Amino acid sequence: MEEVEREDVEYVQLQFTNVEGKLKSMTVHVSQIGEAIDEGLGFDGSSVTGYADVEESDLVLMPDLETFQILPWKSRGKSIARLFCTVCYPNGEPHEADPRNVLxxxxxxxxxxxxxxxxxxxxxxxxxxxxxxxxxxxxxxxxxxxxxxxxxxxxxxxxxxxxxxxxxxxxxxxxxxxxxxxxxxxxxxxxxxxxxxxxxxxxxxxxxxxxxxxxxxxxxxxxxxxxxxxxxxxxxxxxxxxxxxxxxxxxxxxxxxxxxxxxxxxxxxxxxxxxxxxxxxxxxxxxxxxxxxxxxxxxxxxxxxxxxxxxxxxxxxxxxxxxxxxxxxxxxxxxxxxxxxxxxxxxxxxxxxxxxxxxxxxxxxxxxxxxxxxxxxxxxxxxxxxxxxxxxxxxxxxxxxxxxxxxxxxxxxxxx
Structure with a gap:
C-alpha cells in the first residue's frame, strides 16, 4: 500500500488466465485494493472458458502479493499496477482449472x-x-x-x-x-x-x-x-x-x-x-x-x-x-x-x-x-x-x- 501511494497508482488490474492462456483481468480502484487482498474479489466464473457452469458461477480472485508491478503505461497521468491472482472457490480452495495454480x-x-x-x-x-x-x-x-x-x-x-x-x-x-x-x-x-x-x-x-x-x-x-x-x-x-x-x-x-x-x-x-x-x-x-x-x-x-x-x-x-x-x-x-x-x-x-x-x-x-x-x-x-x-x-x-x-x-x- 505504501508503494501504491508512492507511485500514485489509481487502478490495479487483478489478472489471471483462462485455460487457453488468454489474459483476463478485473480492474479495481485503489480504494478497494485492501479489501481485495484480504477477502478476494468475486467474479462470474461461468463467463470465463473452463471455470464454471452458470448454476455455480461464483468464484474469487485472491491476489499474489509477490507479483505486484507497476505497468509501463499510464492513464491520464496516473499509474496502473497489476497483481496476478489465484482463482478460488468461495470457500477459499484453489480452482482445479486455474492454470497458474496448477503450475x-x-x-x-x-x-x-x-x-x-x-x-x-x-x-x-x-x-x-x-x-x-x-x-x-x-x-x-x-x-x-x-x-x-x-x-x-x-x-x-x-x-x-x-x-x-x-x-x-x-x-x-x-x-x-x-x-x-x-x-x-x-x-x-x-x-x-x-x-x-x-x-x-x-x-x-x-x-x-x-x-x-x-x-x-x-x-x-x-x-x-x-x-x-x-x-x-x-x-x-x-x-x-x-x-x-x-x-x-x-x-x-x-x-x-x-x-x-x-x-x-x-x-x-x-x-x-x-x-x-x-x-x-x-x-x-x-x-x-x-x-x-x-x-x-x-x-x-x-x-x-x-x-x-x-x-x-x-x-x-x-x-x-x-x-x-x-x-x-x-x-x-x-x-x-x-x-x-x-x-x-x-x-x-x-x-x-x-x-x-x-x-x-x-x-x-x-x-x-x-x-x-x-x-x-x-x-x-x-x-x-x-x-x-x-x-x-x-x-x-x-x-x-x-x-x-x-x-x-x-x-x-x-x-x-
Whole structure:
C-alpha cells in the first residue's frame, strides 16, 4: 500500500488466465485494493472458458502479493499496477482449472524433493502496419533495412518495469519479424513474464500504431513465430545446475540425459500444450527451422530439442532448448507438462540415444526410421489424441484441467 501511494497508482488490474492462456483481468480502484487482498474479489466464473457452469458461477480472485508491478503505461497521468491472482472457490480452495495454480502446485511438489525448474524463453513476433511487415529486414539486420530497432529497444526498456530483464533483442529471419529473449528464472516467474510480455508488447505496439502479431504462422511464406524454452533443473537449496557433469556423456549428468529421454518419449502429447492452435501446425513443417521430428542434438536446428553448445557449456549454462512451442501456448500448462515428462524420464531412467548431427529434413524416411526418429503430430487433433492417452501429463495437470483443455481445443479446431 505504501508503494501504491508512492507511485500514485489509481487502478490495479487483478489478472489471471483462462485455460487457453488468454489474459483476463478485473480492474479495481485503489480504494478497494485492501479489501481485495484480504477477502478476494468475486467474479462470474461461468463467463470465463473452463471455470464454471452458470448454476455455480461464483468464484474469487485472491491476489499474489509477490507479483505486484507497476505497468509501463499510464492513464491520464496516473499509474496502473497489476497483481496476478489465484482463482478460488468461495470457500477459499484453489480452482482445479486455474492454470497458474496448477503450475505453482506442481512446482512446489518437486521443490520438496529438492528440485527447482528453471526456464528462459525466446518470444518471436511480427511487427505489422496495416497488415504488412514494417520492414524488409532479415536476421540480425540493422537500419535502414531494420526499421524496428528503435521500437524493440524502447519496448525492452519498458518491459524492465515489469520486473524482468530482456537479455537480447534482434531482428529475426523474415521481414518484420523480431525476437526478445528473457533471462531465465523459476518456471512460475517465467510463465508470468510471458503473459505480461504478451500484454505489454501489444499495448506498447498499439501506442506506436503497430500490430504485434504472435500467431505461429501469420505469413504463409514467412518464418513461423516460436517460443523456444530453455530449461534446466537446479538444486532447490543451492541453485546448482543439476544438468551439468563435466565427466558425463555430452557433458550432461545422468539426470539430464534421463530428463531428455522423457521429453522425447512424451513428445507427441507434449505437443498439444506447446503447439496449441490449429495454425501452430502450419508452422511445424519442413524448411522453416521449426521442428517436425522427435529428435535431439547440439547445434542442429532441425531437431526438436537442442543442447546449445553442449561441447563447451559448463555450470549454469547447461540446458535444453525445447523448440516446438509457439507464443500462443499457455505457458503455465506447458511448463507443468514439460517438467512432468522430464521427471518421468528421470524416474524410469530413459535414455535419449545419440544426438542427431545431420539435417533431419534431408534424411530419407528409411534413414530416420533406422535412427528411431519419429514424426510429431501434424494436426492439433492428433496431438490432443496423444495428450488424452498420456497418463503422466494428465496426472500433472489433473483430470479436470486435462479434460477442460482437450474439450476447448477440440472445439477450437472444429471451428477452424
Amino acid at each position: 505453482d502446485t506442481y512446482l512446489r511438489t518437486w521443490e520438496k524433493e529438492g528440485y527447482t525448474f528453471f526456464v528462459g524463453s525466446e518470444i518471436e513476433f511480427y511487427l505489422l502496419k496495416n497488415g504488412n511487415p514494417i520492414d524488409d529486414g532479415g536476421y540480425l539486420d540493422s537500419p535502414p533495412n531494420d526499421k524496428a530497432e528503435k521500437h524493440r529497444t524502447e519496448m525492452a526498456i519498458d518491459l524492465r518495469d515489469l520486473g524482468f530483464t530482456v537479455e537480447k533483442i534482434h531482428h529475426e529471419v523474415s521481414s518484420g519479424q523480431n525476437e526478445l529473449d528473457f533471462r531465465y528464472s523459476d518456471a512460475l516467474t517465467t510463465a508470468d513474464n510471458i503473459i505480461a510480455c504478451r500484454q505489454a508488447l501489444k499495448t506498447l505496439g498499439r501506442e506506436r500504431g503497430l500490430d504485434v502479431n504472435y500467431e505461429p504462422k501469420p505469413i504463409p511464406d514467412g518464418m513461423g513465430n516460436g517460443l523456444h524454452c530453455h530449461h534446466s533443473l537446479g538444486d532447490s537449496k543451492t541453485g546448482q545446475n543439476l544438468f551439468y557433469d563435466p565427466g558425463g556423456k555430452y557433458r550432461m549428468s545422468d539426470l539430464a540425459r534421463h530428463f531428455l529421454g522423457g521429453e522425447l518419449v512424451h513428445a507427441p502429447a507434449l505437443t498439444a500444450l506447446a503447439a496449441s492452435a490449429p495454425n501452430s501446425y502450419d508452422r511445424l513443417v519442413p524448411g522453416y527451422e521449426a521442428p517436425v521430428y522427435v529428435s535431439w542434438g547440439g547445434p542442429n536446428r532441425t531437431v526438436m530439442t537442442r543442447t546449445p553448445g553442449y561441447e563447451v557449456r559448463s555450470g549454469s549454462g547447461m540446458r535444453f532448448e525445447y523448440r516446438t512451442p509457439d507464443p500462443l501456448c499457455n505457458p503455465y500448462l506447458l511448463f507443468t507438462g514439460l517438467l512432468a515428462v522430464g521427471m518421468d524420464g528421470v524416474d524410469r531412467e530413459l535414455d535419449p540415444g545419440p544426438p542427431a548431427s545431420e539435417n533431419i529434413f534431408e534424411m530419407t524416411e528409411e534413414e530416420r526410421e533406422s535412427r528411431g526418429i519419429t514424426i510429431l503430430p501434424d494436426s492439433l487433433h492428433k496431438a490432443l489424441d496423444a495428450l488424452h492417452a498420456d497418463d503422466v501429463i494428465r496426472g500433472a495437470l489433473g483430470e479436470k484441467m486435462t479434460e477442460t483443455y482437450i474439450d476447448r481445443k477440440r472445439e477450437e479446431s472444429f471451428n477452424c
